[in-house]
Amino acid sequence: MLQLLSDVDGTSAQLMSAVVFGAFAKLVGMAMVRRSHKSRFQQVGTVAHLYIYPVKSCGVLETPDAECTAVGLQSDGLTDRHWMVLDEHDRVISMDTEPTLTLIKPFSFNGNIRLQAPGMPSLDLPQKLDVNHSVIFYKKYYEQTIPVAHCGQEAENWITKFLKKPAKLVFSCPELGLRDVYSRLRQWDNTSRQGDVSVFAYLTSYMVITTESLRHINSQLATPVSPVNFRPNIVVENSIPFDEDCWKEMRIGDQSLFHSVEPCRRCVVTTVDPNTGEYNKEKQPLALLKSFRCRSPYGTAPIFGLYVSNDIPGHIKVGDSVYVMKD
Secondary structure (H helix, E strand, O other), X not given: OEEOHHHOOHHHHHHHHHHHHHHHHHHHHHHHHHXXXXXXXXXXXXXXXXXXXXXXXXXXXXXXXXXXXXXXXXXXXXXOOOEEEEEOOOOEOOOOOOHHHHHOEEEEEOOEEEEEOOOOOOEEXXXXXXXXXOOEEEEEEOOEEEEEEEXXXXXXXXXXXXXXXXXXXXXXXXOOOOEEHHHOOOXXXXXXXXXXXXXXXXXXXXXXXXXXXXXHHHOOOOOOOOHHHHOOOEEEEOOOOOHHHHEEEEEEOOOEEEEEEXXXXXXXXXXXXXXXXXXXXXXXXXXXXXXXXXXXXXXXXXXXXXXXXXXXXXXXXXXXXXXXXXX
């Protein structure tokens, strides 16, 4: 049901208050333990790449530095996965069914997010949609209901023309509400912490992979794949393949602190070439990963990379030292 932001019901307001309080409590608590933990970290490498995907399932924005926030990397006014594409029935459209979404490239331009795609004029949308004067509706997303804002008719016409089927762009932000990762139902133990939040990310607001794990994969492929095939936010240059499997906490530089939540279960999205929007005919690298990276209790989907949540925000950049605490 469509409604204005002022009509958001009391239950949602209470949920938002609980999430905000949990995030604040986590921030205070982690600041208190940072000093005691610092001596237990060991350096494993440096930051190699920083990636932001402002529109879920669309193209990547690589940046040399970024702010770590509770809801994802932020650079030049754009925050990771704050926009999303829905169909005419308000179902999420993602790369697993529409791989050409990766050809929609985001840019920061004069206080707007600018979207460019082959054969399309540029689309400019405000980085901060005026949610107080926007049409708001509720979207059920991975068993959780959050308010989202419609980005307007021009955006709807643009994405509909590109996909050649009815679609619309929606926006969300902390002011509208956050998804509580801590209460997310999982088929295995949920190892997130109270105060872990996200917007449109699948689970947590950060995905980490390592260069050595990627090299190990690429050494067995006829055609190497890009880090972007795995949609990470932070790529760590390291020396041991799959070392990230045993990382429990991660610190970048002297400020930003993260904790691991669970490994990422991989799907057909990894087989989409980010430059062409086409599936790999040999279903790689997913087929290779299935041959040796399936782990209990995560079922038949292979794991690669690590979902992490931010405990202490801060500014990070390519070349920063990365420290971890292991099992």
